[in-house]
Amino acid sequence: MDKNIRKIILSIFFIGSFLSISAQGFYNELFEKYDSYKEESITIRRFTHSKIMPLIEELKSDSFFEVNKVGTSIKGKSLNLISFGEGEVDVFLWSQMHGDESTATMAIFDIMNFFKSTDFQKEKEEMLSNLRIHFLPMLNPDGAELFTRRNALGVDINRDAVRLQSPESKTLKRVRDSLEADFGFNLHDQSTYYNANRTPKPATISYLAPAYNYEKEVNNVRENAMKLIGYMNGILQKYAPGQVGRYNDDFEPRAFGDNIQKWGTSVVLIESGGYPNDPEKQFIRKLNFVTILSAIRAIATKEYEKSSKEEYFKIPENDRKLFDLKLIGVQYELLGNTYTVDLGIDSREVSAHTESGYYYKAGVSDMGDLSTYYGYKEFDASAYAVVAPKVYPETFSTINAVVEKGVSSFLKEGFAYVKVEHLPEDKDAINIPLHVISDKKNTAVNLYVGANPTFFLKKNDSLEYLIINGNLVDLKKPEQDFSNALIYK
Numbered sequence: 001m002d003k004n005i006r007k008i009i010l011s012i013f014f015i016g017s018f019l020s021i022s023a024q025g026f027y028n029e030l031f032e033k034y035d036s037y038k039e040e041s042i043t044i045r046r047f048t049h050s051k052i053m054p055l056i057e058e059l060k061s062d063s064f065f066e067v068n069k070v071g072t073s074i075k076g077k078s079l080n081l082i083s084f085g086e087g088e089v090d091v092f093l094w095s096q097m098h099g100d101e102s103t104a105t106m107a108i109f110d111i112m113n114f115f116k117s118t119d120f121q122k123e124k125e126e127m128l129s130n131l132r133i134h135f136l137p138m139l140n141p142d143g144a145e146l147f148t149r150r151n152a153l154g155v156d157i158n159r160d161a162v163r164l165q166s167p168e169s170k171t172l173k174r175v176r177d178s179l180e181a182d183f184g185f186n187l188h189d190q191s192t193y194y195n196a197n198r199t200p201k202p203a204t205i206s207y208l209a210p211a212y213n214y215e216k217e218v219n220n221v222r223e224n225a226m227k228l229i230g231y232m233n234g235i236l237q238k239y240a241p242g243q244v245g246r247y248n249d250d251f252e253p254r255a256f257g258d259n260i261q262k263w264g265t266s267v268v269l270i271e272s273g274g275y276p277n278d279p280e281k282q283f284i285r286k287l288n289f290v291t292i293l294s295a296i297r298a299i300a301t302k303e304y305e306k307s308s309k310e311e312y313f314k315i316p317e318n319d320r321k322l323f324d325l326k327l328i329g330v331q332y333e334l335l336g337n338t339y340t341v342d343l344g345i346d347s348r349e350v351s352a353h354t355e356s357g358y359y360y361k362a363g364v365s366d367m368g369d370l371s372t373y374y375g376y377k378e379f380d381a382s383a384y385a386v387v388a389p390k391v392y393p394e395t396f397s398t399i400n401a402v403v404e405k406g407v408s409s410f411l412k413e414g415f416a417y418v419k420v421e422h423l424p425e426d427k428d429a430i431n432i433p434l435h436v437i438s439d440k441k442n443t444a445v446n447l448y449v450g451a452n453p454t455f456f457l458k459k460n461d462s463l464e465y466l467i468i469n470g471n472l473v474d475l476k477k478p479e480q481d482f483s484n485a486l487i488y489k
Helices: 003-016 021-032 049-060 103-116 121-130 141-146 167-179 220-236 256-262 282-301 309-314 399-405 407-411
Strands: 066-072 078-084 089-095 131-136 183-189 205-208 244-246 266-272 322-334 337-351 358-368 374-380 385-387 390-396 415-420 435-437 454-459 462-468 471-474 485-488
Touching (some): 021 282, 049 078, 049 103, 089 282, 103 131, 103 282, 121 131, 121 282, 131 167, 131 282, 183 220, 183 256, 183 282, 205 220, 220 256, 220 266, 220 282, 266 282, 322 358, 322 385, 399 407, 407 415, 415 454
Parallel strands (some): 089 131, 183 266, 322 374
Antiparallel strands (some): 066 078, 078 131, 385 454, 462 471
């Protein structure tokens, strides 16, 4: 058995030993019943302040919740604090200080629906009688409007904890100080290319108990965060085994998590990473829902105190060795010689007027010996010859005419580019495995870091696969599991 897998199993067994049977049953049922709490008005990651405001307004009419406007963004969008519970321990959670990190914001409204429901009355009474819970969703609404990290000033709010130049930063500091929260949750998204150290599994959720000084000392405040993370990890391993990482804890003196830890609040950073075939992070949202509620309950019951900081340090560190597609052993001809290279290909999101709000544009992120790297998808290309694609000789009037002819008729003959006379002005991508061009195109296979690779893979004189815009296309079923190709204007 792999040593890393053995460590994970032992860790799950150990933590399970201090979880009560009733607690385990609660989390299992919570996971299974998640869909009944999911806020269905938000299912795509790119949403704006205007999308969540009706949900916040609805909460105002429910006496269970106390909703207060606590500040405004640079462009005047409201920042709202939602509070409930009657306990003496204050738990403060804030999300989306980076405008393009929205997974936890979705989960927050799922959690609100959970507390509005009539389910789990005993467990909710336990939480609400001991805790006062505070949510500040979407701290950076101006950034969310453009789905970008920084605020309207161009400042990273999470590097403004000391200077406090942004109104959003001032609001976060003021709310933290007014609550003097016992526990704080800093909710983020991280790159989907992080993996759990030395494993091919993505770091779907990563935790951190931030350091409060350069020496990374552990006082009682930070140790409580570590214990809580150890507890949360034990729960999450059942639903994402081996897919939990520990974020780098180098001290950042400008960051909010580090400073709030220093100011006396036990801070847990939760980073939502990647998960196979989950581009809108809906499964990861579900994991946020479970792990946040497990933390809230563990604080209320003090069950986290049975954990230890040693369990925290057993969580594998984040590594960054994942690609969207890893091609192994590509036989690449250059200047009359053939070389064997691995290709690591990533697909980056480009904002667009589509239903999801983006399309993908892929590029080679690395090439050479990538034996220590992994891919969400991996393909051994060593037995295949690389074949340059061709441009179809005829020009079509519209893209619809291309679609009507049928994709397979082009691909089986080695054509990956088609010429179209009237290109749509508002589109840069197409959801069929053919690049669309308006004029001539050099189709030679030229591989380098940054290139958008397009080529066929041939075996026994037969074309079997196409690599196009980060997609591995099986020519027997070319439209299955495909994102988009590009339109070159």
